[in-house]
Amino acid sequence: MGIIELNSVSYEYNTGKETAFFALNNVSLSIQPGEFLCIVGHNGSGKSTLAKLLNGLLLPTSGTVLVKGMDTKDEKRALDIRKTVGLCFQNPDNQIVTTIVEDDVAFAPENLGIDPKEIRTRVNMALKAVGMESYATAAPHMLSGGQKQRVAIAGLLAMQPEVLVLDEATSMLDPAGKAEVIKIIQRLNSEGITIVMITQYMEEAIIADRVVVMSQGSIALEGTPKQVFAQASALRSLRLDVPAVVDLRNRLIARGMLPTHALTAEELAEHIAKIIKTETGSLKEDTLRVNEDSASH
Numbered sequence: 001m002g003i004i005e006l007n008s009v010s011y012e013y014n015t016g017k018e019t020a021f022f023a024l025n026n027v028s029l030s031i032q033p034g035e036f037l038c039i040v041g042h043n044g045s046g047k048s049t050l051a052k053l054l055n056g057l058l059l060p061t062s063g064t065v066l067v068k069g070m071d072t073k074d075e076k077r078a079l080d081i082r083k084t085v086g087l088c089f090q091n092p093d094n095q096i097v098t099t100i101v102e103d104d105v106a107f108a109p110e111n112l113g114i115d116p117k118e119i120r121t122r123v124n125m126a127l128k129a130v131g132m133e134s135y136a137t138a139a140p141h142m143l144s145g146g147q148k149q150r151v152a153i154a155g156l157l158a159m160q161p162e163v164l165v166l167d168e169a170t171s172m173l174d175p176a177g178k179a180e181v182i183k184i185i186q187r188l189n190s191e192g193i194t195i196v197m198i199t200q201y202m203e204e205a206i207i208a209d210r211v212v213v214m215s216q217g218s219i220a221l222e223g224t225p226k227q228v229f230a231q232a233s234a235l236r237s238l239r240l241d242v243p244a245v246v247d248l249r250n251r252l253i254a255r256g257m258l259p260t261h262a263l264t265a266e267e268l269a270e271h272i273a274k275i276i277k278t279e280t281g282s283l284k285e286d287t288l289r290v291n292e293d294s295a296s297h
């Protein structure tokens with residue numbers, strides 16, 4: 001069984017209108033422990049609604065969400081569920097509540113009534129995990145967007161969650177900030193934390209174990225990044241592009257210049273380097289031969 005199981009989940013926002021509008025429609029999904037899952041989809045496809053259902057912030061209109069077997073509708077388990085699944089949002093400024101970094105990281109565990117000594121240990125560990133230990137006493141408003149988002153993630157880690165759900169957590173950051181946060185997410189995943197990363201950047205989905213593509217409240221495509229990005233025309237019809245690196249790969253494969261397994265920028269660079277090396281290698285030989293020929297004349 002997955003660490004999170006969605007069984008035929010639908011969600012309707014109470015808009016006061018007569019006609020029902022389901023932001024999520026009959027979604028079933030099993031998230032495996034330790035998995036790095038990426039959820040992509042166009043604006044309004046239901047990604048944030050799905051994220052909020054994963055830790056009980058929203059409760060399904062129909063269907064069930066189980067977190068380690070606990071039903072999110074079971075009020076007695078609400079706290080356990082919040083501790084298990086940490087939710088990180090887009091805007092770091094909305095997630096920082098105090099004026100000192102370490103107080104901010106301690107905020108959630110303090111609210112849970114955890115022993116102050118234990119909190120201190122957790123805060124130090126969490127700040128270290130996101131590389132912000134030297135900013136413990138800094139004022140959050142002095143930090144860059146990427147650093148603030150790392151503090152927000154530290155605040156979640158202080159709860160010792162098993163799953164981190166990141167809803168477009170990098171979308172407001174500059175490229176350096178994005179890279180910092182992605183690196184930390186990858187490391188946390190390698191240490192065993194289950195990651196659900198929601199993104200509009202198809203490039204970011206390449207690093208996932210599995211990609212789920214949402215469209216109009218339903219799952220439209222699902223598979224490994226390779227399987228999903230191979231369906232370029234299906235993605236285009238969902239108003240999503242394949243990442244530039246995958247587009248380049250697909251074109252090189254079509255020309256018979258690349259083995260089909262290269263997918264990441266690194267793999268691609270490696271193979272292109274090989275092609276260039278072989279070509280310049282043979283060029284050099286030709287040049288040598290010409291030189292030898294001219295020398296013998």
Ligand SMILES: Nc1ncnc2c1ncn2[C@@H]1O[C@H](COP(=O)(O)OP(=O)(O)OP(=O)(O)O)[C@@H](O)[C@H]1O
Nearest residue numbers: 013014015023041042043044045046047048049050
């Ligand atoms: N509080 C709300 N009340 C009413 N409708 C809502 C509310 N929040 C979202 N919706 C609607 O539900 C649908 C799904 O929205 P959701 O925010 O889950 O999509 P999303 O994929 O996260 O979009 P985005 O890429 O813009 O973040 C949209 O049609 C949206 O307009």
Ligand SMILES: [Mg+2]
Nearest residue numbers: 047048049167
């Ligand atoms: Mg959203």
